[in-house]
Amino acid sequence: MTSGRDTHEDDLAAPRPRLPDGFRIEGWEVGAVIGSGGWGTVYEGRTVADGTPVAVKVLPTGSLGPGQRAALGELVAREVRFSAEADHPHLVRTHAVCTVEAPDLPDLDGAIALVMDRAGASLKDVLDVAVTGGPIDGAARVLRGVAAGLAHMHAAGWVHGDLKPANVLLGTDGQVWLADFGLAAELDGTHAHLPPLGTLDHLPPEWWSQRTGTEGAVVRPTADVWAFGVLAHQVLTGGLHPFPGATARARSLAAQSYARGTAPLRLDAGLDEDLRRLIADCLAPDHTARLPHTARSVADRVEAITGGPARRRRRLVPAVAAGLVVVTAATLAGVALLGPDGEGRDRDAATPTPTATGSRSLPPGEIPEDSDVPAALRPVITGAAHRCTDEEITPALLAAMIKAESNFDPKASRPESDEYGIAMWTPGVFNAWAVDGDEDGHKDHMSPPDAIATMSGYVCWLDQRFKEAGLPKKDLPALVAAGYRTSDRTVIEEGGVPERVRPHVDKVLGYLADYQR
Numbered sequence: 001m002t003s004g005r006d007t008h009e010d011d012l013a014a015p016r017p018r019l020p021d022g023f024r025i026e027g028w029e030v031g032a033v034i035g036s037g038g039w040g041t042v043y044e045g046r047t048v049a050d051g052t053p054v055a056v057k058v059l060p061t062g063s064l065g066p067g068q069r070a071a072l073g074e075l076v077a078r079e080v081r082f083s084a085e086a087d088h089p090h091l092v093r094t095h096a097v098c099t100v101e102a103p104d105l106p107d108l109d110g111a112i113a114l115v116m117d118r119a120g121a122s123l124k125d126v127l128d129v130a131v132t133g134g135p136i137d138g139a140a141r142v143l144r145g146v147a148a149g150l151a152h153m154h155a156a157g158w159v160h161g162d163l164k165p166a167n168v169l170l171g172t173d174g175q176v177w178l179a180d181f182g183l184a185a186e187l188d189g190t191h192a193h194l195p196p197l198g199t200l201d202h203l204p205p206e207w208w209s210q211r212t213g214t215e216g217a218v219v220r221p222t223a224d225v226w227a228f229g230v231l232a233h234q235v236l237t238g239g240l241h242p243f244p245g246a247t248a249r250a251r252s253l254a255a256q257s258y259a260r261g262t263a264p265l266r267l268d269a270g271l272d273e274d275l276r277r278l279i280a281d282c283l284a285p286d287h288t289a290r291l292p293h294t295a296r297s298v299a300d301r302v303e304a305i306t307g308g309p310a311r312r313r314r315r316l317v318p319a320v321a322a323g324l325v326v327v328t329a330a331t332l333a334g335v336a337l338l339g340p341d342g343e344g345r346d347r348d349a350a351t352p353t354p355t356a357t358g359s360r361s362l363p364p365g366e367i368p369e370d371s372d373v374p375a376a377l378r379p380v381i382t383g384a385a386h387r388c389t390d391e392e393i394t395p396a397l398l399a400a401m402i403k404a405e406s407n408f409d410p411k412a413s414r415p416e417s418d419e420y421g422i423a424m425w426t427p428g429v430f431n432a433w434a435v436d437g438d439e440d441g442h443k444d445h446m447s448p449p450d451a452i453a454t455m456s457g458y459v460c461w462l463d464q465r466f467k468e469a470g471l472p473k474k475d476l477p478a479l480v481a482a483g484y485r486t487s488d489r490t491v492i493e494e495g496g497v498p499e500r501v502r503p504h505v506d507k508v509l510g511y512l513a514d515y516q517r
């Protein structure tokens with residue numbers, strides 16, 4: 001029996017700028033603050049038209065550096081995309097993504113606002129005031145809901161990656177929703193890479209030995225199953241963590257000792273035998289040992305043990321459930337990458353082969369995971385490159401060209417030569433070739449998906465022109481980079497890379513070599 005209880009170590013966020021009561025964001029009005037997380041603040045809100053309650057999560061972008069902005073954009077993109085793809089009574093729904101327009105509040109002007117179903121409390125709120133030593137009220141319903149939501153996520157090809165009581169929302173009519181899919185990543189084969197943002201208390205022990213530098217940690221569905229085991233123990237004991245320790249770090253060290261075999265698993269003595277076995281299975285010491293206990297099998301066992309059909313959720317916000325409002329491209333680099341099929345467009349082509357160790361072997365021409373290409377851009381670049389059937393136009397070549405053009409800055413500009421955006425398009429030239437990369441009905445050279453898709457189409461054509469002209473095949477990447485800076489005619493007439501763009505082309509070739517090493 002242990003005495004660990006969820007501490008408030010993840011509540012130490014710095015004070016944040018706040019929107020005034022009654023502030024309007026498109027068709028919603030915000031009210032009191034519910035709480036703050038790592039990225040932003042969640043407000044009570046209501047739909048202006050009919051007063052339907054919602055929650056509005058506001059993520060400021062103004063003070064962020066480009067790297068942080070890209071990371072935030074990626075988190076939002078994941079959350080929105082997941083919400084759009086998954087529809088389940090135990091997953092919270094994001095109804096819209098809006099841009100905050102608040103010129104008088106510079107810290108919040110341009111912030112991203114996610115409009116969601118509003119819950120009455122989080123499971124963390126309930127556990128914080130629970131009496132230890134017995135299950136919380138509605139424990140079985142909560143566990144059934146969480147397990148069912150998780151099983152649905154995994155079946156849809158996603159890992160939550162940050163399952164913890166703060167991310168389990170409890171609706172006022174008894175609903176149980178998983179929330180905060182910011183860390184949810186799409187499964188590609190058996191696991192997904194996530195940034196190391198998860199809360200220590202619910203991370204599996206193998207997380208500590210599998211960190212992969214800048215790319216974050218390997219997070220597999222079995223990590224969610226571990227987190228479910230911890231959470232189930234907390235729910236059934238009024239908040240006790242299954243591993244001893246006064247702090248999250250101490251508890252995580254205890255979990256690692258258990259995983260190494262130097263300490264036994266000591267679950268709360270008061271647990272029902274079937275539930276104890278279930279939790280022990282979820283807390284199997286490593287990924288492999290946990291594999292047989294899938295979220296689906298866990299959900300089925302929870303159902304069987306607690307014996308109740310999961311309730312169907314009554315939608316809180318029928319009026320606005322119709323669809324998502326995609327943030328405009330200018331708002332934020334990463335968010336601008338949201339399209340109807342977003343990151344998943346060319347998933348297969350972009351997905352390297354997982355190996356037994358969790359590292360990946362890349363097909364030639366793909367963008368390596370440890371490269372400096374912003375993660376949110378990789379699927380866009382990969383999807384665009386694979387639209388060209390000529391083998392020279394690879395994701396690595398497009399990435400190298402974009403890096404040389406703008407260093408991946410969607411707002412880059414060279415007014416003196418009339419070139420703008422991530423792919424440095426001259427608007428007139430762009431218009432002649434424009435592709436609607438994000439399929440939002442507009443072709444915009446400042447939108448990274450549009451600019452990159454158009455770049456791919458154009459360089460694909462250049463590549464074909466140069467092959468027809470009989471230029472040496474081995475020089476095609478250099479010739480394409482030169483043609484993009486000059487024209488097809490210039491390169492063909494010169495019979496190679498014009499001297500004046502040689503330094504630029506050398507840069508592209510250098511980056512390409514880096515991506516292909």
Ligand SMILES: Nc1ncnc2c1ncn2[C@@H]1O[C@H](COP(=O)(O)OP(=O)(O)OP(=O)(O)O)[C@@H](O)[C@H]1O
Pocket residue numbers: 034035036037038039040041042055057092116117118119120121122162166167169179180
């Ligand atoms: N849809 C919602 N309805 C009601 N409360 C919510 C909703 N979404 C989040 N909250 C609450 O708002 C607070 C802040 O949530 P947020 O998701 O920003 O951060 P977090 O989950 O606590 O931390 P982090 O996202 O950094 O891991 C939490 O207490 C959370 O339970």
